[in-house]
Amino acid sequence: MGPSYHNYVGVAASPGIAIGKAFTHAGARPVVSQRRVSSARVEPERSRFTSALVSVAETVRRTRDRVEIEHGQDLAQIFEAQLAMLADAEVRDRTLQIIGERHWPAERAFAETMAGLCAAFEQIDNEYLRARVGDLHDIEQQVLTELSGGAMPGLQTLRSNTVIIARDLLPSEVAQLGRRLVTGLVIDVGGATSHTSIIARSLGLPTVVGAEGASRRIASGSRVIVDGDEGVVHALPTAPVLRYFRSERRRQLRRERDLSERRSLPSVTVDDFKVQLCANVDLPQEIDLALANGAEGVGMCRTEFLYLGHVLPGEQQQYESYRAIVEAMSPRPVVIRTLDLGGDKLSHAVDTSAEANPMLGWRGIRICLDTPSLFKTQIKAILRAAACGDARILLPMVSRIDEVRRARSLISEAASELAAEGIDHRADCDLGVMIEVPSAAIMARQFAEEVEFFSLGTNDLVQYTLAVDRGTARVANLYDPLHPAVLRLIREVSDSARDAGISAAICGEMASDPEAAVVLLGLGVMQLSVSSTAIPELKEVVRAIRLSDARELAEEALTLTSGAEVRHLVQSRIGPALRLARPARPAGERP
Structure with a gap:
């Protein structure tokens, strides 16, 4: 019996439906020799390595320039990050050290260095930073290929309506692709926040990542359907399945046209109340997409991406990044969250020790207040960017009133130092706090007297309130944003903000659930x-x-006993309106 219909469940990384013929991309890694070299070969190996870095950097620059021409400056900044990695002195020096101490060839020494760096990144509990492992693998493969004298596996022989199936797909490889030939991507590994996924979204390529086993089992030439909305790949679909997805794709195209035509309409309720809809962003290159989708501002700009390397970012580097976002969004507001990492992720720059529970440990505002120079460097960059638009400062992981007062004092010091240096800045940026710790929610009325706005970080607020780690499969089902206990905290925060005349926003995943x-x-x-x-x-x-x-x-929801009861209430009361606004896929022959 021959192969038959099968599906693979992964993670929806880029929306849409793609139907085409599979092209299985091997992406073979260069073989790394395990031999040793003589003492006489140490310096030549070191020279060969540094020359390879220079050559690969030039290749990445060409890729960056081409991407900037074809897709814009924002997307090209992904490759600026790769150039920064290539220039990382610690990576270079560690590799040169291994060559000298162990008498290893350049390929083996560099692979060893990168293995340690990748392992460190994979342990990070911040999803965005963990996803940067893909960039490390990209750089590693390019350098190893250069050292071996080979060529990067190409994607130049593709035909139209191709769905690329790969164990992994590097950002530099995805940047080569175009919608003319490639209709979708399926990748065994990775997450939705990887640069590969970000580029796929920018190119409009439906993509499923984390589809383990797909590259081993789906043969080139097979018909494949990529469901980038649900995160499912359908290989060798039956006729009914194929008919369903062709119909669904046509329906989606009509839906996209309708939404595009309505994108400029105001976000107001039927009874004429205005609701402000903003975007959460990680990178400057995401601003174009935010504006295209009608964002009225940036509700939370995460800044962790600047802390990728082994050297902390300086004031100028941070300023240029923040300015790019603020200028692009002007006159819309941009809320910039200060560094929100655990001390273990900054061990190369600050004194730290191992913690049994980092989620409840030295992180967020606690690190910033304990390392004033680190905090003030970031604040100065934000204050300078605020001179170019409406930038606001958001403090994470706040649990005590005195943390806000100490932070405001340091912000004043930073502004005074900029003024003394004659540097253009805005000293009176609005200051807000993330309400993500129950103590902050319970004391919201007191916090409202200290700040200009609240931002509810519901992802962590739910975890801390319900004592549930949503990353632990065994208890993930207990993670429930609509639990009445969570809703009561949100009500307290909202009422406190209203009474104090300040704004309150939600910036967690909860807000995207209708x-x-x-x-x-x-x-x-x-x-x-x-x-x-x-x-x-x-x-x-x-x-x-x-x-x-x-x-x-909402008033009735506060009296209920579970999130399930709340959902049932919503559906029973306004389910028809929600279904009209966000129509579900037709049941029909749905697979």
């Missing part, structure tokens, strides 16, 4: 910040409901 969004609006949170791609459909939800209905619903 049912949860309705409850949040009912609780008085009128600013929602979500991923850029979620904005158009969230706007449709806002425009389909009455705030008066949402308020009544």
Whole structure:
């Protein structure tokens, strides 16, 4: 019996449906010799290594320049990060040291250095930084290929309507692709925040990552369907499955046209209440997508991407990055969250020790206050960027009032130092706190007297409130943003902000869930910040409901005993309006 229909479940990394013929991309890694070299060969090996770095850097620059011409400056900045990695002195010096001490050839020494660096990144509990392992592998493969005298495995022989299936696909490889020939991507490994995924989204290529086993089992030439919305790959689909997805793709195209035509419409409820919809971003290159989807600002700009290397970013580097985002969004607001990493991720730069529970340890504002120079460097960069638009400062992991007061004092010092140096800046940036710790939510009225705005980080607030690690499979089902205990905390924060005359926004994943969004609006949170791609459909939800209905619903939700009861309540009260705003896939022959 020959091969038959099979599907692979992964992670939805880039939305849309692609139907085409599979091209299995081997992406073979250069063989690394395990031999040793003589003492006489140590210096030639070192020279060969440094020459390879120079050559690869030139190749990456050419890729960056081409990507900038074809796709814009923002996307090209991904390759600026790769150039920074190639220039990392610690990587270079460690490799040269191994060559000299162990008498290893350049390939083996560099592979050893990169293995240690990749292992360190894979242990990071920050999803964005962990996803940068893909860039490390990209650089590693390019350097090893250069040292071996070979060529990077190419994708130049593709035909139209091709779906690329690969164990891994490097950012530099994805950047070569175009919609004319490639319709979708399937990758065994990786996550939705990797640069490979970011580029795929920018190119509009439906992509599923984490589809383990797909590259081993799907043969080149096989018909494949990539469901980038659900994160499922259908290999050798049956006729009914194929008909279903062809119909669904046509429906999606019509839906996209409708949303595009309505993108400029205001996000107001049926009873004419305004709701501000903003985007959460990680990188400057995500701003174009945010604007294209109708973002009214950046509700949270994460800054961890600047802390990738073994050298902390300086004030000028940070300023240029923040300025690019602020200028692109001007006059819309940009909320910049200060560094939110654990001390273990900054051990190369600050004194730290191992912690039994980093989630409850030395992280966020605690690190910033204990290392004032680190904090003030970032604050100066933000204050300078604020001279170019509406930048605001957001403090993470705040649990005590005195943390806000100490932070404000350091911000004042930073502004005074900039003024003394004659550097253009804005000293009176709005200051806000992340409400992600129960103590901050419970004391929201006191915090409201100290800051200009609140931002509810519901991802962590839910975990801390319910004592659930959503990354632990065994208890992940207990993670429930609509649990009444969580809703009561959100109500307290919203009421406190309203009474103090300051704003309160939601910047967690909860806001992109239509049912949860309705409850949040009912609780008085009128600013929602979500991923850029979620904005158009969230706007449709806002425009389909009455705030008066949402308020009544929220009041009743607070009296219930579980998140399941809350969801049932939402569906029973306004389910038809939600389905009209966000139509589900037709049941029909749905696989």
